[in-house]
Amino acid sequence: MIPAIYLCCIGAVLEYKNVHSIIPPCKFFCSILNCNSSHLDLAMSILEKLRPKFWNHVPRDIPKSKDQFNFRRIWNLAVLLTAGVALLPLTIMTVIHYQVTQNAIESEIHNHTYRLVRNTWGTVSYFLGERRTVLDLIAQDTTFEELNDPSHLSAILKNLKRRLGGLVDLGVVNSSGRQTSYAGPYKLTNVDYSDQKWFKEVMESGVYTSDLFLGLRNIPHIVIAGKYGLTGGSFYVLRATLDIDTVNNALYRLELSGFGDAFIINKEGILQTPSRYHGEVLNKISLSVPVYSSKAQVLDDKDPKGEPLIVGYAYISDTPFILMIVQKKGELLKPWYKIRMELIWFLVISITVILLVTLGVVTYLVNRIYVADQERAMSLHHMEYSNRLASIGRLAAGVAHEINNPLAIINEKAGLIKDMFTYKEMYSEDKKLIGLVDSIISSVNRCGTITKRLLGFARHMDVSIQPVNLGEVIHEVLGFLEKEAEYRSITVSVDVPDDIPQFESDRGKLQQIFLNLVNNAFAAMEEGGRLDIKVRRKDEDSIWATVSDTGCGIPKADFERIFCPFFSTKTKKGGTGLGLSITCGLVQEIGGDIDVHSEVGKGTSFVITLPLKRKKEGK
Amino acid sequence: MRILLVDDERELVSTLAERLSFRGIDADWVISGEDALKKAETETYDLAVLDVKMPRISGIKLKGMLEAKYPDMKFIFMTGHGSEDDFRAGSANAYYLVKPIGIEALVSKINEALALDT
Numbered sequence: 001m002i003p004a005i006y007l008c009c010i011g012a013v014l015e016y017k018n019v020h021s022i023i024p025p026c027k028f029f030c031s032i033l034n035c036n037s038s039h040l041d042l043a044m045s046i047l048e049k050l051r052p053k054f055w056n057h058v059p060r061d062i063p064k065s066k067d068q069f070n071f072r073r074i075w076n077l078a079v080l081l082t083a084g085v086a087l088l089p090l091t092i093m094t095v096i097h098y099q100v101t102q103n104a105i106e107s108e109i110h111n112h113t114y115r116l117v118r119n120t121w122g123t124v125s126y127f128l129g130e131r132r133t134v135l136d137l138i139a140q141d142t143t144f145e146e147l148n149d150p151s152h153l154s155a156i157l158k159n160l161k162r163r164l165g166g167l168v169d170l171g172v173v174n175s176s177g178r179q180t181s182y183a184g185p186y187k188l189t190n191v192d193y194s195d196q197k198w199f200k201e202v203m204e205s206g207v208y209t210s211d212l213f214l215g216l217r218n219i220p221h222i223v224i225a226g227k228y229g230l231t232g233g234s235f236y237v238l239r240a241t242l243d244i245d246t247v248n249n250a251l252y253r254l255e256l257s258g259f260g261d262a263f264i265i266n267k268e269g270i271l272q273t274p275s276r277y278h279g280e281v282l283n284k285i286s287l288s289v290p291v292y293s294s295k296a297q298v299l300d301d302k303d304p305k306g307e308p309l310i311v312g313y314a315y316i317s318d319t320p321f322i323l324m325i326v327q328k329k330g331e332l333l334k335p336w337y338k339i340r341m342e343l344i345w346f347l348v349i350s351i352t353v354i355l356l357v358t359l360g361v362v363t364y365l366v367n368r369i370y371v372a373d374q375e376r377a378m379s380l381h382h383m384e385y386s387n388r389l390a391s392i393g394r395l396a397a398g399v400a401h402e403i404n405n406p407l408a409i410i411n412e413k414a415g416l417i418k419d420m421f422t423y424k425e426m427y428s429e430d431k432k433l434i435g436l437v438d439s440i441i442s443s444v445n446r447c448g449t450i451t452k453r454l455l456g457f458a459r460h461m462d463v464s465i466q467p468v469n470l471g472e473v474i475h476e477v478l479g480f481l482e483k484e485a486e487y488r489s490i491t492v493s494v495d496v497p498d499d500i501p502q503f504e505s506d507r508g509k510l511q512q513i514f515l516n517l518v519n520n521a522f523a524a525m526e527e528g529g530r531l532d533i534k535v536r537r538k539d540e541d542s543i544w545a546t547v548s549d550t551g552c553g554i555p556k557a558d559f560e561r562i563f564c565p566f567f568s569t570k571t572k573k574g575g576t577g578l579g580l581s582i583t584c585g586l587v588q589e590i591g592g593d594i595d596v597h598s599e600v601g602k603g604t605s606f607v608i609t610l611p612l613k614r615k616k617e618g619k
Numbered sequence: 620m621r622i623l624l625v626d627d628e629r630e631l632v633s634t635l636a637e638r639l640s641f642r643g644i645d646a647d648w649v650i651s652g653e654d655a656l657k658k659a660e661t662e663t664y665d666l667a668v669l670d671v672k673m674p675r676i677s678g679i680k681l682k683g684m685l686e687a688k689y690p691d692m693k694f695i696f697m698t699g700h701g702s703e704d705d706f707r708a709g710s711a712n713a714y715y716l717v718k719p720i721g722i723e724a725l726v727s728k729i730n731e732a733l734a735l736d737t
Contacts, residue, residue, distance in 0.1 A: 401672075404699030404718045405628055411719035412634035419641045419722075448719045451699075 052363050054370035071370050078362040086354045094347045098340070105336045109310055110298045113325060116254065117296040117312035120262060121323050123250050125316050128209065128242075131167065132224055132318075134160060135238050138170075139228040144236055147172045153183040168221060168241040173199065175234050184241065202227050202237050209319040212244070212272040212282065220244060220272075220281055248273050258310075258331030265289065266320045278326065287311065290322065300329070378581065385582055389512070400451035407447050414440040453479055465614065468505045470545065471496035474533055477514040481522065489528045496535045500543060503612040509586045516583040517547040517606050524551025524604060538609060545608045553600040562596065620733060621662060624648040625655045625681065626670040626697065635668075638722050644729065652676025652684075659685060664692060666732055668725070671698035693732040695725070 054071035138147070138156060146152045157170045169184020177194025193199040202208040202225045210223040225239035251262045251273055263275040269289040271281050278285045286304050290297065296314040303309055308329040315322050418437040421430065453476065474494055478485075485492050514533075521531050532548045554562060563584040587594045591611045598604040622644055626632040629650050636646040647662065649655045652673055659667075667685060669678035676684070682694050695714040714728045 401699045405631070408697075408699065408718040408720065409628060409630045409634070412631055412638065412722075415722050416634045416638050419638050423641045444719055445721075448717075452717055 052367045052370075054367055057370065069369065069373055071366055074369070075362060075366045078366065079358055082362060083355055083358045086358065087351060090347070090350055090354070094343065098343060101339065101343075102336065105333065109327075109329075109332050113298045113310050113312040113327065114296055116256070116262075117298065117314050117323065117325050120251065120254060120325065121296060121314040121316065124247055124264065124321070124323055127166065127247055127250075128224065128316065128319060130164070131240065131242055132207065132209075132226065134164060135224065135226045135240060139226065139238050144172075144230055147236075147238070148181045150181055150183060150189070153181050157183040166243055166246045168243050171239045173225075173237040173239060175236060180236075198223065198225060199237065202239075207318060209321075211266050211270070211320055214282070222272075244273065254325070256325065256327060258327040258329070258334075260325065260327040262323070262325045264316075264321045264323050267322065272321060285324075287324075287326065290324070378585075382582060382585065396454045400454040403447070404451050407444055407451070411441065411444045411448075414444065465504055466507055467502045468507050468510060469502050470500055470510070470535055470543070470610075473507060473510050474514055474535075474545075477511055477518060478533075480515070481518060484522065485531070488522075488525075490522065490525060491530045492533075493531070494533045496533075497537075499537055500535050501612065503543075503610075504614045505610065506590050509590050513583050513586050513608065514545075514547070516579050517608075520579060520606075521547060521549035521551060521604070524553075525549050526551075541613055542609050542611050545610060546605055547608075548603060548605040550603040553602055553604055554596065554598040555600055559596065559598070563594070620644060620666075621664045622646040622729065623655060623658060623662075623664040623667045625650075625652065625667060625673070625678070627651060627673045628670070635722075635725075639726070642722075642726055644726070652681040655681060656684060659689065664689070666693040666695065666729060668695045668697060668729075671696050695728050695732060 052075075054075070057071050142152070142156070153170055153172065157167065160167050160170075169182065169186065169188070171179045171184070171188060172181040173179045173193055177192055177196070177199050179188055179191045179193060182189045182191075198208050198210055206227045208223070208225040212220050212222055214220055222242045222244055223239055224242060225237050227235055227237050229235050247264070251264070254260075254262045256262060259277065261276045261278055263278065263285075264272040265285055266272055267289065269284050269287075271279055271283055271285055274281055275285065278287065287301065287309075290299070290311065290313045292315055293313075294315070296312065298310065298312040301309045301311045310327045310329050310332060312325040312327075313322055414437050418434065418441065421434055421437065471494070474496065478492060478494065481492075484490075518531065518533075525531070529550045531550075532546070534544075534546045534548075536544045536546070538544045562580050564581060584594050587608055587610075591614065593609040595607045595609075596604065597607070622639065624632045624636050624639075624646050625648070626635075627650050632648040632650060636648040639646040647658060647664075649658050652675060655667070655669075667682075669681055671678040673681070678696055678698075682696075685692055686694070695716065697716050697718055697720055699718040714732055716724060716728065
């Protein structure tokens with residue numbers, strides 16, 4: 001389940017990034033892990049919740065300027081740089097540490113094997129050398145005649161067995177290759193060795209050490225022999241058969257880790273001592289025979305199955321023997337593998353933590369920048385809006401004032417005509433003339449009402465707190481839209497009960513609030529719509545004002561965003577997305593609250609709660 | 620009862636004077652503050668109807684000047700700008716009419732102002 005969601009998250013992230021081409025592999029993983037589309041949906045919904053506000057930010061529809069932030073780009077850059085700066089040194093240090101540790105451990109394994117080979121080589125060499133020295137001593141201390149005395153020879157052998165051990169028999173061979181005297185378990189007196197290879201070799205080089213052989217008792221033995229001179233230029237050969245159990249035991253007792261194996265082979269690769277893993281005694285080993293070296297060596301090799309091995313070896317001088325210690329590299333490196341796994345886990349956890357922290361911090365900071373930028377843009381627009389409104393107000397006031405003067409003249413002139421008709425009897429009976437003059441005066445009065453209203457409206461923009469009659473404000477605002485309502489057959493009803501008292505508030509802001517809401521309602525309605533403005537007492541301290549229309553309504557999905565700055569469904573028709581945002585801001589500034597109820601196709605109601613007693617200015 | 624009408628719009632002020640005369644009110648008219656001061660020196664007026672905005676000497680300033688010289692004189696202001704609210708501060712004890720003014724409203728204000736005096 002967890003990996004399924006994890007993989008789905010990866011898939012969702014990719015989809016999130018619009019990399020649709022990589023989605024099929026994720027779905028493939030999902031199918032392997034038996035996760036269905038609900039997991040994908042779950043992952044998507046998790047990501048949807050985690051998605052920061054700025055992610056879907058669309059740059060404002062204004063000419064590109066330095067002030068415009070591309071938040072996704074900032075986020076990407078910040079994540080890449082921060083994560084890069086943190087992860088690069090970590091990764092480099094981990095790789096270096098990995099290499100150094102691995103090299104140190106491998107070097108330690110080689111050194112250990114080398115020391116082991118050296119020590120064991122010493123033991124084996126000592127065993128053989130000691131027995132060879134014994135032969136030399138016997139030859140030196142004992143005359144040829146004494147050696148040819150079987151009882152004397154037997155006594156020597158008995159002594160040696162007791163004191164030294166490892167000897168099976170002793171024999172004296174004369175210069176013609178015949179064994180003249182023999183002490184041991186077999187009857188080998190008078191055996192002719194003249195044709196034997198070992199005899200020829202001992203004749204040539206003076207000493208001889210045989211390969212391992214089983215002998216008559218079927219027990220592995222080696223033979224050592226030495227050539228000793230006699231007075232008169234003749235010579236004899238003293239030979240001894242060695243029981244190599246001592247060597248075997250010494251090799252067997254070696255403490256070797258990693259399926260280690262210590263044994264001796266001859267130069268043809270035939271095993272001279274038992275091996276644990278590389279064959280039977282007197283069989284050829286499965287490994288290649290290492291090249292000659294006068295010193296102990298350690299090298300990397302592979303067994304026939306391809307498994308890496310550490311092979312330590314040393315040629316034993318004056319013998320055909322090669323001491324070998326073979327260990328499985330994989331087994332020796334097990335502790336290292338454990339450390340390596342810990343290292344990898346450390347790296348993975350570190351990277352995960354760094355990435356999570358980076359993502360979290362960068363997202364938080366970019367979000368803060370985004371919010372600050374939105375607020376900055378909002379207040380700039382708010383200022384621009386207020387300035388524009390104030391300019392329009394001043395313009396309107398100027399126009400109204402300028403028009404008022406000629407209007408006053410028309411008024412007075414028409415009035416004078418009327419006076420003349422009224423006060424002079426010759427005209428007073430002419431009803432038609434009086435009617436015409438009345439009509440002029442009534443039109444002038446209408447114009448006067450408009451200019452007075454304009455002047456009043458413009459003036460209130462600059463004035464702050466004063467006693468306000470909400471009904472008056474609403475009627476004043478509607479006064480500007482009466483004609484439009486008439487042309488579009490929109491029924492407008494205002495219901496302000498008498499129990500709504502005057503209250504202290506900012507008249508200009510109230511005018512703007514209602515003007516914006518009524519304008520929005522008009523924009524949402526087709527011909528023949530209905531606009532209801534109701535004011536109700538909520539409680540002692542506050543009232544409700546509801547502006548309802550029978551317009552197109554607002555989809556539920558947009559509810560949360562309609563009060564956000566720059567959210568508009570009318571951008572192509574010149575909407576700035578600021579109307580409701582500014583309205584909301586104005587309502588809050590006068591200590592009120594605004595809420596919306598809407599149903600698509602049926603209409604929208606904006607409910608404003610206004611305090612009757614003023615709190616501290618603004619929120 | 621003599622009334623002085625002061626407004627920079629000659630057409631307006633002359634017509635107004637004529638209309639008032641139809642109603643039995645004797646009104647003189649001038650088109651600037653300077654002319655008004657001169658006129659006030661030669662004639663005695665019970666009441667002055669002043670336009671608020673005039674070149675050089677504004678209605679408010681003129682009211683101050685006339686009031687200083689003729690403390691008994693009453694004043695009614697006419698303006699094409701604003702309404703009563705923003706005028707309260709600068710025009711205490713004065714009447715206020717927004718252009719275009721109704722003649723009946725003016726007459727009633729005149730009567731009202733002068734009645735206070737009597």
